[in-house]
Amino acid sequence: MKAAAFKRQNEMEVIDVPEPKADTGQVLLKVHDCGICGSDLHACQYGLGMTPGSIMGHEFCGSVYELGPGVSGFKIGQRVAALPFRFCGECERCKAGLEIHCHKLQGLGLGQLPGAYAEFVSCPASSLFPLPDQVSSREGALVEPLSVGLHAIKRSRLEPGMTVLVMGAGPIGLATLIWAKAKGARVVVSELADGRGRLAQKLGADIVVNPRVHNPAEKIRELTGQNPALIFECIGVKGTLRDAISMLEPRGQVVVVGVCMETDEINPMQCILREVSVNFVLGYDRADFHETIEALNSRTIEPRPMVTDIIGVEQVPAMFQMLRQPGDHAKVLVEFPD
Numbered sequence: 001m002k003a004a005a006f007k008r009q010n011e012m013e014v015i016d017v018p019e020p021k022a023d024t025g026q027v028l029l030k031v032h033d034c035g036i037c038g039s040d041l042h043a044c045q046y047g048l049g050m051t052p053g054s055i056m057g058h059e060f061c062g063s064v065y066e067l068g069p070g071v072s073g074f075k076i077g078q079r080v081a082a083l084p085f086r087f088c089g090e091c092e093r094c095k096a097g098l099e100i101h102c103h104k105l106q107g108l109g110l111g112q113l114p115g116a117y118a119e120f121v122s123c124p125a126s127s128l129f130p131l132p133d134q135v136s137s138r139e140g141a142l143v144e145p146l147s148v149g150l151h152a153i154k155r156s157r158l159e160p161g162m163t164v165l166v167m168g169a170g171p172i173g174l175a176t177l178i179w180a181k182a183k184g185a186r187v188v189v190s191e192l193a194d195g196r197g198r199l200a201q202k203l204g205a206d207i208v209v210n211p212r213v214h215n216p217a218e219k220i221r222e223l224t225g226q227n228p229a230l231i232f233e234c235i236g237v238k239g240t241l242r243d244a245i246s247m248l249e250p251r252g253q254v255v256v257v258g259v260c261m262e263t264d265e266i267n268p269m270q271c272i273l274r275e276v277s278v279n280f281v282l283g284y285d286r287a288d289f290h291e292t293i294e295a296l297n298s299r300t301i302e303p304r305p306m307v308t309d310i311i312g313v314e315q316v317p318a319m320f321q322m323l324r325q326p327g328d329h330a331k332v333l334v335e336f337p338d
């Protein structure tokens with residue numbers, strides 16, 4: 001089968017490899033769509049201990065192709081989304097619903113286990129979530145990134161009627177925007193790229209500001225008479241956390257969703273003077289996946305405008321190069337023919 005794999009730092013390649021098998025407790029999926037994530041770009045750029053030939057891709061939807069020994073409860077052809085990791089299900093963290101913090105966690109598509117930029121991927125049966133008929137396969141590949149946005153909202157103090165700031169309208173910022181709107185907030189988005197700003201508007205942002213032209217905190221003061229009390233930092237480059245803290249109302253909260261790979265600086269004194277809360281969030285839990293699938297099924301959320309490109313697996317290496325430059329792309333899906 002064809003797959004897109006890490007070749008060396010800053011370079012992906014298309015490889016031909018044997019189809020994986022469904023081992024005990026595993027399900028072999030035929031992949032329909034798999035999204036390209038900022039973490040993929042980071043992992044490729046920094047290497048992050050990945051060995052050459054590692055098949056990437058962790059935001060996927062597929063249909064059940066083969067059941068491994070000991071697996072029941074799934075039908076061949078059934079469409080599913082999946083938590084992109086293997087967890088033990090027995091440690092105290094797994095039992096507490098913190099599977100993503102499992103002591104034995106192994107991720108799919110980031111070097112540990114083969115991912116889904118491939119015609120087939122093998123997943124633990126315990127990580128699968130059946131998709132209702134009304135949820136398309138492309139939407140199925142958005143369940144993972146949308147769950148990241150939902151998780152950020154659930155870890156925040158957001159309440160209906162609040163005015164919040166989302167910094168950055170890349171896929172994570174857009175997913176956070178979608179859920180902030182669904183939960184009844186008024187949302188100001190700050191974004192430098194015009195195309196992404198327009199996407200934010202399409203996805204329900206009340207106001208989009210270009211921070212080079214307008215100070216987003218000032219916009220929020222115009223609306224509420226106060227600085228933002230809740231900011232979602234979805235950019236993840238050096239300095240953006242400090243920017244967020246500097247805009248915050250006293251006793252406000254910054255939720256850090258964007259992944260900054262460098263050491264960054266904040267000024268504790270500035271944080272103390274405003275009694276700032278900063279919360280870092282990681283991924284999602286099973287409840288987030290369930291709620292996202294339910295919201296897609298009931299059309300409570302409408303994320304389709306997030307998808308800016310749909311490509312074949314052969315185009316992955318070139319697309320990785322392109323996405324390294326800032327621009328108007330948001331979610332890019334790698335699609336496999338049926």
Ligand SMILES: [Zn+2]
Pocket residue numbers: 037038039058059144145
């Ligand atoms: Zn991702």
Ligand SMILES: [Zn+2]
Pocket residue numbers: 087088089090091092093094095099101102103104
């Ligand atoms: Zn565990």
